Amino acid sequence: MKIRMHDTATSQVAKRISAVREDSGVVALGRVLTLLIATDDAGIEQAVDAANAASLEHPCRVIVLALGDPEAPTRLDAEIRVGGDAGASEVVVLWCQGANARADESLVAALLLPDAPIVVWWPGTPPAVPSETPLGRLAHRRITDSSSCADAEKALWSLREGHRDGDTDMAWTRLTLWRIQVAGILDHLDLDRVRSVTVDGAPDSPSTMLLAAWLTRGLHLPVTITHSKAGHGIRAVRLRCPEGDVVLSRSQSQVARLYQHGRPVQRIALPRRTDQDCLAEELRRLDPDEVYGAVLAEGLPMADLAAVQASER
Known part of the structure; x- marks a missing residue:
């Protein structure tokens, strides 16, 4: 009515x-x-x-x-x-x-x-x-x-x-599923073997930059942002290791693929989050989001966002 x-x-x-x-x-x-x-x-x-x-x-x-x-x-x-x-x-x-x-x-x-x-x-x-x-x-x-x-x-x-x-x-809330999957991958890796990280996403995506800042702050490793030629949002996270790269990649579908050296490709549900999904998540909590605050305060200055613009040119 x-x-x-x-x-x-x-x-x-x-x-x-x-x-x-x-x-x-x-x-x-x-x-x-x-x-x-x-x-x-x-x-x-x-x-x-x-x-x-x-x-x-x-x-x-x-x-x-x-x-x-x-x-x-x-x-x-x-x-x-x-x-x-x-x-x-x-x-x-x-x-x-x-x-x-x-x-x-x-x-x-x-x-x-x-x-x-x-x-x-x-x-x-x-x-x-x-x-x-x-x-x-x-x-x-x-x-x-x-x-x-x-x-x-x-x-x-x-x-x-x-x-x-x-x-x-x-833009941070849209990262929740990506952060869960990447954190799960990192839990099963020897972090001393990870040499660098690349985040691939659209050039106008603040989520791409926030994910790079989160990884930079958490891993204290070089994180490079590359720009996808198609699509929007985040497309892939690549962890470079001596024995072979670990890549979590999602194209236009709702399913991502996890590539690891010597293992079969895994298919992982990674749907794009709607405004409804993100708003519902934010309304679940009224306490400060301390991780988001730390990523802005510490991770953003650590991330090499200048390299993003250089790669565009």
Whole structure:
């Protein structure tokens, strides 16, 4: 069910949500958090689809701020979605113009679930310091997505400078399955025999850079990034050893292949992660992601990202 409200206020939206619950029997019991999404009009449906899917695991109230033209006349339109249009959540979409076209506490305070954690997600270009934004100051967890930026390396350095406990990034979350598989391979190798590492990925992929930084920090070995000519994201990790290279490679399929000297090729499930997968994973934890913070703080400066641009030229 969708209820559209024109030229309204958030206090009126909150009253309408309460009325809908009373009239239809929809209750807020079991809602475990408030998810705030700051986007634009074009990004609403994709963000809501991801939130609805994630809400099946984490019932929540989703508040989407579609920030419009700050120079336009001040106006607030809203849409309340419940039932089949909201997954296991309540969704409130706010179209904000004029003085309302800035995401701050006054805009959302009336809609926040009482005594529940708050998570903020910026699906588009992230703020320089997420924790210092009005929404970021409210949140227990702040999710950005550096893959939405035109310059992935610049975005990662910006996130590093502005990082605070509670910050995380979808580009890092997309690496979870890769890190699990690579860590499993390393557990069965004599690390003293590994001479160097190569990560192959798309030139605009911050996940490729974060994986290289994670490996550099963990192994204290030279890690080279090479750029794939086809596809997107990460394609392969190669560990160079005297007796033969160990390669975990994935093309366009959902299955990777593990090549090891003297052993049959192994097929390993390694699906590409959707925004729904990543968002659901991030909502499982509200504590600081210490590994991500360490990779930004220590691994990124150690990784030879300059070699990435040199290889492009």
